[in-house]
Amino acid sequence: xxxxxxxxxxxxxxxxxxxxxxxxxxxxxxxxxxxxxxxxxxxxxxxxxxxxxxxxxxxxxxxxxxxxxxxxxxxxxxxxxxxxxxxxxxxxxxxxxxxxxxxxxxxxxxxxxxxxxxxxxxxxxxxxxxxxxxxxxxxxxxxxxxxxxxxxxxxxxxxxxxxxxxxxxxxxxxxxxxxxxxxxxxxxxxxxxxxxxxxxxxxxxxxxxxxxxxxxxxxxxxxxxxxxxxxxxxxxxxxxxxxxxxxxxxxxxxxxxxxxxxxxxxxxxxxxxxxxxxxxxxxxxxxxxxxxxxxxxxxxxxxxxxxxxxxxxxxxxxxxxxxxxxxxxxxxxxxxxxxxxxxxxxxxxxxxxxxxxxxxxxxxxxxxxx
Numbered sequence: 001x002x003x004x005x006x007x008x009x010x011x012x013x014x015x016x017x018x019x020x021x022x023x024x025x026x027x028x029x030x031x032x033x034x035x036x037x038x039x040x041x042x043x044x045x046x047x048x049x050x051x052x053x054x055x056x057x058x059x060x061x062x063x064x065x066x067x068x069x070x071x072x073x074x075x076x077x078x079x080x081x082x083x084x085x086x087x088x089x090x091x092x093x094x095x096x097x098x099x100x101x102x103x104x105x106x107x108x109x110x111x112x113x114x115x116x117x118x119x120x121x122x123x124x125x126x127x128x129x130x131x132x133x134x135x136x137x138x139x140x141x142x143x144x145x146x147x148x149x150x151x152x153x154x155x156x157x158x159x160x161x162x163x164x165x166x167x168x169x170x171x172x173x174x175x176x177x178x179x180x181x182x183x184x185x186x187x188x189x190x191x192x193x194x195x196x197x198x199x200x201x202x203x204x205x206x207x208x209x210x211x212x213x214x215x216x217x218x219x220x221x222x223x224x225x226x227x228x229x230x231x232x233x234x235x236x237x238x239x240x241x242x243x244x245x246x247x248x249x250x251x252x253x254x255x256x257x258x259x260x261x262x263x264x265x266x267x268x269x270x271x272x273x274x275x276x277x278x279x280x281x282x283x284x285x286x287x288x289x290x291x292x293x294x295x296x297x298x299x300x301x302x303x304x305x306x307x308x309x310x311x312x313x314x315x316x317x318x319x320x321x322x323x324x325x326x327x328x329x330x331x332x333x334x335x336x337x338x339x340x341x342x343x344x345x346x347x348x349x350x351x352x353x354x355x356x357x358x359x360x361x362x363x364x365x366x367x368x369x370x
Contacts, residue, residue: 012113013103020099020124024092024134034131037089040138043071044078044085065231067138069177074136094133094140099124101144105151109318110353119349126345128281138179143346145175146182150189150318157197157212157317165218172222180230184332185325185343187226190219192324193317203303203311212317285341288348295355296323315354322347 043066046052078088099120106116124133132139149171156164176183194214201214299319302310310316326343333340 009107009113012117016103016117016120016124017096017099019121020095021092023125023130024095027130027134028090028092031090032131033089033135034137037135037137040067040071040074040136041085041089043067044074044088047071047075048085067178067180069174070138070141070179073141073178077136089135091136092134094135094137095124097144098133098140098147101147101151105147106350106353108151108154109350110357115353119353122349123346128345129342132342139182139342142175142179142182145171145178146185149175149186150321153189153193153321154318156215156218157193160213160215165215168218169221173225176225176229180226181329183222183226183230185329185347187219187222188325188328189321190215190222191321193321194219195324196317196320199303200311200316203306205308212314285344288344288352291352291355292323292348295319295351295358313358315358319351319354322351 047066074085074088077091077093078085081088081091083091102123103116103120106119107113110116123129126133129139131137133143134140149168152164152167152171155161156168172183172186175186194216197212197214200212296319299310299316326348329343330340
């Protein structure tokens with residue numbers, strides 16, 4: 001493939017960054033935020049000895065606990081910028097971090113600056129997750145590290161270098177001290193990726209064709225760190241397994257995919273979703289899940305048939321690592337009587353790009369997107 005000029009890469013990167021930050025500035029001007037971020041701000045002010053944080057005895061915020069890594073990071077941002085925490089929560093810092101890390105991850109995976117630009121803009125302009133990603137909410141601070149870990153994993157699976165192992169550990173610890181959900185994503189990514197690499201090596205007629213080597217020991221270290229230093233899984237997840245929770249999740253999902261104006265109850269607040277936004281969200285979700293579903297079923301069939309090109313495909317560990325994240329994350333919310341599609345919106349577009357790359361339909365996709 002002909003190498004694109006450096007100026008083309010710079011142009012697409014600057015376009016991605018400027019549009020993402022511009023939308024973040026717009027959201028900031030509209031004072032868009034996630035309700036939980038107000039509690040982060042309160043924790044930060046308590047950390048700075050400006051006030052005393054009081055957690056309510058009941059209600060959706062009763063289970064809140066300080067996440068010192070995230071709140072110390074927010075405090076440092078506020079101090080460096082010379083602004084109050086109340087102002088920091090509306091600064092488009094996340095828009096910058098997410099745009100940069102996702103763009104370079106996609107560029108590394110697809111080798112296409114146009115596709116990297118389009119998919120990154122899809123996420124940074126996504127209204128469903130805008131409040132969580134544009135400022136300093138937990139997802140905005142942790143997801144860039146998640147993207148960075150996936151990028152490092154590309155080298156680790158084939159090189160197994162000490163530097164890559166150290167970087168993976170540092171990234172996981174950093175994520176764990178910011179947001180426990182993203183740290184579970186990283187563990188699940190290694191579960192799916194390691195499992196697929198192991199399966200590829202078992203099925204391949206010539207094991208030397210599979211350059212990647214599973215890193216089960218690193219996955220075990222991540223799991224031990226998570227279980228030892230995280231109380232949330234014991235207090236919020238394990239006690240809630242049951243059929244009643246699953247039934248509630250199904251009802252919420254049916255409400256979510258409805259295109260009619262629907263009162264959607266979400267702790268700690270409720271909102272009315274318009275027809276247009278409901279329709280856009282549903283169509284977008286279908287456009288993402290359809291190629292992923294087709295690709296996953298094709299993978300399973302080809303592996304059963306022991307097709308060599310599929311067994312040796314370097315994309316498989318990354319596709320299945322992300323797929324495991326999406327499935328388990330959705331199920332974890334289902335057992336709590338809710339539904340979550342954030343991994344489908346945030347991570348599955350990466351899988352879609354990898355599948356289109358494999359299917360050699362990139363010229364058509366680029367023409368349609370342009």
